[in-house]
Amino acid sequence: MNDQLAAYLNRYATFQEEELSLISTFLTRKTYNRREMVLEQGKLCGHRYFVLSGILRIFHTNSKGVEETNLFAIENWWITEYDSYINQNPSLNSIQAIEPTELFALSKEDEPKLLEQVPKLERVFRLIAENTLVAQLRKDEIYMKQSSRERYYALVRAIPNFAQRVPQYMIASYLNITPEYLSEIRKNPMT
Amino acid sequence: MNDQLAAYLNRYATFQEEELSLISTFLTRKTYNRREMVLEQGKLCGHRYFVLSGILRIFHTNSKGVEETNLFAIENWWITEYDSYINQNPSLNSIQAIEPTELFALSKEDEPKLLEQVPKLERVFRLIAENTLVAQLRKDEIYMKQSSRERYYALVRAIPNFAQRVPQYMIASYLNITPEYLSEIRKNPMT
């Protein structure tokens, strides 16, 4: 079992070496290049992903042909296109590697088998979902009630180097502002 | 066991009558009047709630003394102040009944005991958490990328009678617009 994932899982429950090895057999390690697609808009999302290194983004192209970035995932995050993965609807979003990215993939078909063999993971996956929900609710509060400038600096403070690793137009879309206005914000940090 | 909750749980897994009765013993049924507080801002949130009838809202009073409503919960929703419940931080939000409301409460201390006695619920709670996350992500997409007018009508369409059951200033806050502007939107439905 990969050390990084083992350390991650042990934050949620205590796993024996054999359990970790067993879990490994259900995971596929994959590598993506810069800008490579992990999932295409319109397809079914059949996997959950655990990011080992790099950055993924979830986005779609809207009716005007403009990309809208909804989520990022960095190291040590589980991510998937939840609606498509859970309800097996065609995915409204694509998933793309921004940097060269390494990840583990767990398939939708394997998930129930894995949970049967390692029931402890049922709880771990619940806790992950709940923590993701708390993070999303926190994002909500920040993005609903704060100004664009505050949202930008909240993001920059939260993740060091993020602004250097991700193109500005993706950050602008995630923050729900235009690239032009983000450019202005960066020019005058503290009006 | 209450029929309504039994029907709800059976959507996620198959439960025997004895299991349902056992679950019942962990739940406390409570009734709240219009405008009564279920949880006060600043306290620890020690329960999850399943709404049988009525409406709850999660809100807080900001530094300017203005109420900000973050979430509503109607019939057949589980709700709690997630950050406080999960991480046992003092709650940043209050929970309040908008209408006379009936609910079941499950306490934080009882939850592990219940899950031990009915392990099947581990999976059910995971699915509930994941569905709540999907709903929240969907809200995010709508509220980040659509205009105030579109957000309002999306909400009205999604939940029949909602605008009649909830005061406008709470809806305005939830939609992140001023009551004044919501009033104008309602005056000119389709500019």
Next chain:
DNA sequence: CGGTCTCTTGACGGAGTTCAAAGCTAGTGG
């Protein structure tokens, strides 16, 4: 019925958008 809470109206201002064009940068191929 009286008072408080809620909703509406209107004038004004500012944060953020749109559009168009120019300036950079970083991959790509020669």
Next chain:
DNA sequence: CCACTAGCTTTGAACTCCGTCAAGAGACCG
């Protein structure tokens, strides 16, 4: 290893959505 080019970022002017403030009109409760 350099030059080209496509894509990204910056600039600026005009415009618009929506917030703020203040005052009035309903509506609901005891």
